[in-house]
Amino acid sequence: MAEETSQKETQKETSVSIRVDGQEVLAKPGQLLIDACSDAGVYIPYFCYHPRMSPVGMCRMCLVEVDSGRGPALMTSCTLPVAPDMEVTTESDTVKKAQDGVLEFLLINHPLDCPVCDKGGECPLQDQTMAFGPGESRFVENKRHFVKPIPISSQIFLDRERCILCDRCTRFADEVAGEALISFQGRGQYTEVNTFPEADFENYFSGNTVQICPVGALTAKPYRFKARPWDLLEVFSTYPNPMGDRIVLHASNNELVRILGMDSDAVNWGWLTDKDRFGFQAVSSPNRIKQPMVRKAGELVEVSWHEAISTAASFISSSWDEIDTTDIAIIGGADLPNEDQYAWTRLAKGVICTDNVDALVGDSFPSEFLVGIPRVTLNQALEPGSLVVVLGSDIKEELGTLYLRLRHALINDGVDLVELTAGKTSLTHLAKHSHRVFPGEISRAVKEILKSKGTDEMADVAAAISKAASESKLTVIFSASSLAESPNLVAAAAQSFSEAYGESVRIVPLLRKGNSFGAVDMGLVPGALPGRNVMETGEKKCLEVWGKLKNEKGMNAPEILKAISRGKISTLILLGEDPLGSSVDSRLIENVLNSSNKPKLIALDKFMTPTLSSYADVIFPVAALGEREGSHTNLEGRISPLNKIISPNSSVRCEWEIAQELSRHLGVDMGFENLSGIWEEIQSVSPLHEGISFSDIQNSEDGIVPDQKANQAEGSASFIKSILSEKDFAQGGIAKDNYAHRLVVRRPMYDGSVWQTNCESFEPYFSNPSVIKLHPEELTRLGIQKGSSVEVSHTKGTIKPIILIAEEDASLMPGVAAMDFSSPTLNVDSTKSHPPDSAYPPDSSHPARSAMLIDSELTVNDVVIKNIGSPDTFSK
Amino acid sequence: MTKILNPENQELAKKLIARYPKSRSALGPLLHLYQQQEGYLSNEAIAEAADVVGILPAEAKGMSSFYEMFKHEPGGKYRINVCQGISCYLAGAEELIEHCEESLEVQVGQTTQDGMFTLEAVECIAACTEAPCLQTNYRYQYKQTSEDFNTLIEQLRADVLDVPTHGVLSRVYQNTPNEQSAGNVLPTQDKETPVWIEAPKLLNSTNIKSNIKKAAKGVKATKSDKILTARFGNPNSYTLQEYKASGGYEAIKKALSKPPAEIHNEIREASLLGRGGAGFPAGVKWGFCPEGVWPRYLVVNGDESEPGTYKDRLLLELDPHQLIEGCLIASYAVGLGQCFLYIRGEMALAAERVTAALNEAYDEGLIGKNILGSNFSVDIVLHPGAGAYIVGEETALIESLEGHRGMPRLKPPRFPAADGLYTQPTIVNNVETLSNLPEIIRTGAQAFKDRGAEVSAGTRMFAVSGNVVSPGVFEVPFGKTTFRQLIYEYAGGLKGDRTLKAFIPGGASSPWFTEEHLDILLEKATVDQAGSMLGSGAIIVMDNSTDIVKACHNLVRFFAHESCGKCTPCREGTSWLEQVLSRILNKRGRPTDLDLLLDISENISPTLSWPPKMTTICPLGPSAVAVVVSALKLFKEEFEAYIDRAPTYLKELEIVNNQT
Secondary structure (H helix, E strand, C coil): CHHHHHHHHHHHHCCEEEEECCEEEEECCCCEHHHHHHHCCCCCCCCCCCCCCCCCCCCCCCEEEEECCCCEEEEECCCCECCCCCEEECCCHHHHHHHHHHHHHHHHCCCCCHHHCCCCCCCHHHHHHHHHCCCCCCCCCCCCCCCCCEECCCCEEECCCCCCCCCHHHHHHHHHCCCCCEEEECCHHHCEEEEECCECCCCCCCHHHHHHCCCCCEEECCCCCCCCHHHCEEEEEECCCCCCCEEEEEEECCEEEEEEECCCCCCCCCCCCHHHHCHHHHHHCCCECCCCEEEECCEEEECCHHHHHHHHHHHHHHCCCCCCCCCEEEEECCCCCHHHHHHHHHHHHHHHCCCCEECCCCCCCCHHHHHHCCCCCHHHHCCCCCEEEEEECCHHHHCHHHHHHHHHHHHHCCCEEEEEECCCCCCHHHCCEEEECCCCCHHHHHHHHHHCCCCCHHHHHHHHHHHHHHCCCEEEEEECCCCCECHHHHHHHHHHHHHHHHHHCEEEEECCCCCHHHHHHHCCCCCEECCCEEHHHHHHHHHHHHCCCCCCCCCCHHHHHHHHHCCCCCEEEEECCCCCCCCCCHHHHHHHHCCCCCCEEEEEECECCHHHHHHCCEEEEECCCCCCCEEEECCCCCEEEECCCCCCCCCCECHHHHHHHHHHHCCCCCCCCCHHHHHHHHHHHCHHHCCCCHHHHHHCCCCECCCHHHHCCCCHHHHHHHCCCHHHHHHCCCCCCCCCEEEEEECCCCCCCHHHHCCHHHHHHCCCCCEEEECHHHHHHHCCCCCCEEEEEECCCCCCCEEEEEEECCCCCCCEEEEECCCCCCCCCCCCCCCCCCCECCCCCCCCHHHHHCCCCCCECEEEEEECCCCCCCCC | CCCCCCHHHHHHHHHHHHCCCCHHHHHHHHHHHHHHHHCCCCHHHHHHHHHHHCCCHHHHHHHHCCCCCCCCCCCCCEEEEEECCHHHHHCCHHHHHHHHHHHHCCCCCCECCCCCEEEEEECCCCCHHHCCCEEECCEEECCCCHHHHHHHHHHHHCCCCCCCCCCCCCCCCCCCCHHHCCCCCCCCCCCCCCCCCCCCCCCCHHHHHHCCCCCCCCCCCCHHHCCCCCCCCCCCCCCHHHHHHCCCCHHHHHHHCCCHHHHHHHHHHCCCECCCCCCCEHHHHHCCCCCCCCCCEEEEEECCCCCCCCCHHHHHHHCHHHHHHHHHHHHHHHCCCEEEEEECCCCHHHHHHHHHHHHHHHHCCCCECCHHHCCCCEEEEEEECCCCHHHHCHHHHHHHHCCCCCCCCCCCCCCCCCCCHHHCCEEEEEHHHHHCHHHHHHHCHHHHHHHCECCECCEEEEEEEECCCCCEEEEEECCCCEHHHHHHHHCCCCCCCCCEEEEECCCCCCCCECHHHCCCECCHHHHHHCCCCCCCCEEEEEECCCCHHHHHHHHHHHHHHHCCCCCHHHHHHHHHHHHHHHHHHCCCCCCCHHHHHHHHHHHHCHHHCCCCCCCCCCCHHHHHHHHHHHHHHHHHHHHHHHHHCCCHHHHHHHHHHHHC
16 A cells, blocks of 8 residues: 555656646656647547657647646647646637637638548548538638649659648658658648659658548558448558568458558557558469469469378478488578468478578578577667667668668667668768778678777777667667678677677667568577577477477578589478579579479469479469468567458468478378467477467567567577677678679669569569669779660679679769669569570569679679670660 | 859859858758849759758758749749738829739739730838839839839830849848858857856836826937937948948947946846837847857848838848947847848848948958957858748748748747757847847947836837828837827828828737827837737828728738748638638628628637737737738728628528528
């Protein structure tokens, strides 16, 4: 009892007491009145206010009477922080008259097109009008007219007649996304939102403006006229990206029609990238595989599930030698839900007994390293006053919503940024220190910076880092900056921080694909076992449950691909991965796939791709977003639910079901019947996941972050200190020939993945895979005109030169040649043969041209660029 | 640096940007520079200017499209802007512009076929006592008759007038020698000479009430009563030589010999009320800067655009050094780091005169680094506006100075004294207010107070315009003169046998007075109590020939046109009021329209009381309401007469509507 009283007292001390409509309300200090009222259950109407953006007090709908000692006055509750002893009246005649007046003002020029407006039924203006609005209009003048919806980007339409000038979209563009591509134009009653002529609102986050528009002024192309809100089914879910953005799925007529961001305080704050928001389009793509298929006499034929399973099982068992299963490999699986990843880990490591399993194609950091990094939550990593060090690439391209969170922290929370990157990034202008590190030198550069003393800029950086570390406020975010560079370099750089400052450093690896962190935690990477374990730490428990286990570390994706190219793999299972669309040595693999050494190819995929249609022997169609349940793990280790809202139109299954069937055919029944059963087993092999059941995840609001310290097997965390040896550091800083350029293969947000190419509205965004970019001065030095063809050859000489188009990019360092990794694999004939001794021409439709210049055995790749002619040389 | 600007203008652009702590502030001046060279702003020019100051083109277009003076389409060689403000309207501006249309054979907004002239109707251009007036490429022509206009057009065609092409504002460029520039400085926090010591004291309000004098007989000003306008008669009053000859820059010398706090105290003692409209004591306002926060800025509000108001432009054109010295005194007293002289864009001559004066003063070491050999340094930067009445509101002025759309900020929480320009403490003072400082320092606070009445220290400039015999600007002892004196003695009274219908006592925003208010003293508290305000010192007289509905529409149109569009009630409400009034004027009024006008008004300014309550962010919306309420309260029958003239079927329709 005494404790309770004192708790109440503490609450009183740390809160501000105000009176709202005669009742005492305890508000947080500094809280806006509108929020304090909302917390106390007092509803105040508003349009322009948005809790994730700075208040502007423009619509005036939230006017209430406030008496701070000098008599009541009308004030906007969205702009007013609470102050002690404020008297607030929200329901007086004065307030009602003012609010009614504002509503009428908003309506006088608003068109009466609700019946044909997409927002109708979920429109705040409509709702307010229905609840409080006048029955008829007193406005007999002509309404204001604008040209009806104008496209302001390839995704978004703007109807300025419906706009109530609340500043939400324009504020979002400027304040949140950091690109004011739309703004108010004109003045007074002729004010309108618009873009600059010929500068469309092409921003990775533009779709958020549609979600926050309080009227139907902004509509998104992929949803326009698709459904009415009252016909929509909705379910909370998680977008399978490494941020684990919380979303709401909307379906109509058993079709996924819309994704909205859910305001999760822990994760995405309601924001989404357009890539994810409009990513639902792929689910109903005509390229979806509908039936299992088996290649018979060179042709893929639709077969029954039973036949497909037994064919696949026979391929596996034919190459299945009890003693040596190293010729069976599995790549992909980063996009699978946790349960499916677990089922495949067990199938591979406990049934087939191969550790040649790698879900992280393109992010091949040493798996022990990834397993060993203690996870931190975003709110910890971006804690006010922190110092964030970014190593590697542009976070905006890698993980859009993380970029928004980090940007917000830099601007609003006193977080400082130190960038050690090869090029300028989207955050460079906000960085306290932005330092260019030549590609390949990151590990050496970081070692040097951490040691530097004195008065130069690097010493300042070192001092800032060491100060932040001493206050436990240092966060290091790293990612693979270039696919043409060994991931060990940047991993070693990250490890230096941990070596220098121990466990107080918060290290955040950025993995690119869907559920990559789930793959790490579920053991779907070589040398790892479920529960963020390596072989030694996880072996005992797994053996108990699984009965047997391959306890020798297998190959990672690049090694597997290399083994394929040498004909060493007899059966290759693809979990939604395309080896020709991936980043490494795809040309060598292509050669093998066309030869008699071709491994048997078993693919689990959603979409038909040229690789599958040409080379797959067995194809299993699998369920997509919204068609299945399960769970997802994000970069924090947060496990959140995936929910089902539509039934697949065809005979697709989940990957775990296929794993289960295969295990039965292989004679070792794993016994999985449903997702909760799988979770029970996960709990039994993984101390990390102990106490977390499937229903816990399903019922959680913000997902569940497993308590790592309490549950993880002993010793795991120490790996971060010892995985990368001096050798990895020594590899950094490999000198580049003066005549060569260091190749950087960047990953833009729109990288032409199979999923993206199946989304109709993304087509304008894919970059030309045949372009190589240089700093403008380099082009001048080499005498190359923008847009002209160049022959690019690898310094190693064994790789055939290719012909590309040269363009300029001032954000690059001199000496660097950059390509965007882009592999639109649809509508591509990858079997097209090229004349044996000539260079590949630029119009060739090879899926991953950038990969053709990469030798993955090298730590870095250098290329020589030769001017060969005018821009017209290869045009037809 | 740029592709569009010629090399000479590129140099100017560099200098412009260098003048501001943040480059975006240079956006407005930079756009003027593009317009000066090109005659208008092409999208390419806007995009380039945006790039130069480091913003996106959409933001720059958002900014440029807010301001009247930025033209996004090419026009004639000469833009003829015919003022339609209330004072000009009362003096026949409607007839004048009709004549212009006929004689140029174009409609308003169009360009003559030969590409020589673009005719535009504009809101008040601050020459209210010289009505009706017009501007040719922002050069004034006063008291225009049809014949005057014809002559003007002939002369322009013959190219015999000194009028530059469109876009050219000041032909004198501010030149701050590098070694002379103080840059963005802040005073040292020397404990020996602290910038100020006392906490701010508000004037005792009971004191004000006890001093209300009604129907008092005022005194007429003599020549020696003039402070601000003392030099106006001299032909070269705007030169440094002339200013120095009459004791100029002695005040700053005197000030520099004392600690800043003492100077601040002197101004506080002088009870100098702000002359911009609100009438807040300047010395007290200065004290609101939070202690220990640097740098602080001075922003001079020279955006005079309230219809009827015409005094700051005179001070800028005729005595710029007086203002400069005032700026120096304020900067020294409050420890301000940089001073921005925001001058209304349309005032080209003022910009030229002030720029020349600044250059003279820099050359003499009176501005910039180590002023007059002392440790005091401050730069003064002239910043031209671009045509937006709302920018006269202090927070909108700051927004505009930062290179944004001139939309007011929210007060609270953003009071300029604590969170102003670049979020730093900022003092915003009116031109006339600052022009008083040299005299106060020269003669002392007491002498200054003695010139006016007890709580109305010093003198004030009043512009009397509208239906009077001799409109003019008069400097009179503050608080000692009545409206009757100003209108009948100074401004010569009404013409012939005309009688007084109403007068606006303090600029277009203030509620109207009538005959019965003539004997009220021109004093803040007195006028406040009588239900209006002294505002910007603009008295507009309407005689019995005035069509009140038209006058009311003219004023409401002004506010609707100048509404920034930020908040709903003002954006939608003022334009709705204007549309209803316009309909009544067009004989399509309905009997219910008068109640509708009042109810719309009440939704902008609840209870229609004075001083106004607001549902808006700033007082612009309620200003339109003041006009509607005054006109309807005093002259309802004139509105009814218009409505009675409306076709009967409209009224029947109204009855049917009311029944259903």
